[in-house]
Amino acid sequence: QVQLTESGGGLVQAGGSLRLSCVASGRTFSNYTMGWFRQAPGKEREFVVAISRSGGFTFYVDSVKGRFAISRDNAKNTVSLQMNSLKPEDTAVYYCAGGSRAWYRSGLSSLYDSWGQGIQVTVSS
Secondary structure: OOEEEEEOOEEEEOOOOEEEEEEEEOOOHHHOEEEEEEEOOOOOOEEEEEEOOOOOOEEEOHHHOOOEEEEEEOOOOEEEEEEOOOOHHHOEEEEEEEEOOOOOOOOOHHHOOEEOOOEEEEEEO
């Protein structure tokens, strides 16, 4: 497993932007598909986006397409999530996750074996 630490969350008005970052340590970062999940109050954790090990392929849930962008830097062991045009329904705790067995298009949380502690994103209307 890799150890994951998120940063960059906070409070923003609707239409605003935030950038989440996740730093990995412990194992070879480039061996992991990286994803972002989120969990809103009273709801189950849901897949948001994933990026392949090389960074060449990405997969987004429909609700964030065109607004969010994931990227990774394997030299710096980091994955980032740029979130633009934020909506109140984007309010959730966001989790960075790494999956040594995950395919970037799978979206299955069970395939991710490393998780960050989560970071709050709140979008006010």
